[in-house]
Amino acid sequence: MVLRILFFGILFSLTSCSENSPEKVEVSKEEIKTPFTVADAKDLFLSKCTVCHGSDGKLCASQAKDLSISKLSDEEILDRIKHGKNAMPPFEGLIPEDQRKMLVSFVKTLKK
Ligand code: HEC
Numbered sequence: 478m479v480l481r482i483l484f485f486g487i488l489f490s491l492t493s494c495s496e497n498s499p500e501k502v503e504v505s506k507e508e509i510k511t512p513f514t515v516a517d518a519k520d521l522f523l524s525k526c527t528v529c530h531g532s533d534g535k536l537c538a539s540q541a542k543d544l545s546i547s548k549l550s551d552e553e554i555l556d557r558i559k560h561g562k563n564a565m566p567p568f569e570g571l572i573p574e575d576q577r578k579m580l581v582s583f584v585k586t587l588k589k
Contacts, residue, residue: 513576518583521576525568534587539564544587554581 523532530536534544540563549557558577561567568577 513579515579515582518576518579521572522580522583534584541565544584545589547588551581554584
């Protein structure tokens, strides 16, 4: 009898343990799914791009172009962020593609 209780005790603790792990997996899945918004792109711009472009895009440090008067198309902006040009470094390995695309949307909000 004592053995049987012990057996079920162990069985119970085993099942309660495995009940916990799918929960943890779900949490991390949700984190990955979190969409990257234009507001997030603004934060990214403020941390990675303002040294040269300034928070309004007009700083023009290190011969950077004024983003508020840029005439580039979406494709060209995306390409510039990916590959860089002259003093502008390439961000291909530093910023994932979906975030670079959202940066394009943010850069366009700097235009007057
Ligand atoms: C180290 C300085 C530097 C940093 C950091 C930088 N840029 Fe630039 N950026 C430049 C320079 C210099 C140019 C001009 C390149 C050229 O055409 O000669 C430029 C050009 C651009 C252009 C093209 C503008 C035009 O009309 O030709 C875009 C768009 C741009 N940058 C976006 C960004 C974004 C977004 C970031 C952050 C992820 C960023 N830059 C970070 C220096 C920088």
